[in-house]
Amino acid sequence: MRITHHLDATTILALASGTLDEALGVVAASHVWWCGKCRAALKEAERLGGVLLNRLTGTADQPSAGEGGAAAGSGEPQALAENIGLPLPVVSRLGGLSLSDLRWRWAVPGLSLHELAVAKGGKGRLFLLRMAGGAAVPQHGHGGEELTLILRGSYSDRFGRFAVGDIAELHRNVVHRPVVDKNDNCICLVATEAPARFTSLIMRMIQPFVRI
């Protein structure tokens, strides 16, 4: 796996301090599961956070936040994650199913979704998005932060090409139009703070019905 798109430093800090919303946190931690570079950055952020906290409160070692617990987990879930070929934070939400066993809900031609549960009170939404090879997602902007991790296949937009392991951080008001590479389906793990804002009137009209 050759990862070229990484988490922003601010997202790593938020993950380390435990302030990232659950849905965004699952996607960020899943990237960290695969990415040695971001894992090192997270460890450093946790260490600095601990040092700062100790200085502010005068207390001894604090338990670390973020993925520390998951990464240190015992053999069995780790083996399951390796078996399915997905990061543990994703696998633990699939109830033992693989991506092909999931029930996908058709949204628009070339696009299906599988919703993943987040705790009540979480403002974000977490879902798997399956896009057919060659499909173009209609141009849209974002009402809030959006984190996307590529699990299978690849797509390109104006920010470059995104393949397995890459993360796309899209900030509020950023507009893009992802196009999936022709030969294979692309499956992504997506967390959004707010619904996508489609540029086309037609897409805005059907959005409430297809729930994307």
Ligand SMILES: [Zn+2]
């Ligand atoms: Zn990374």
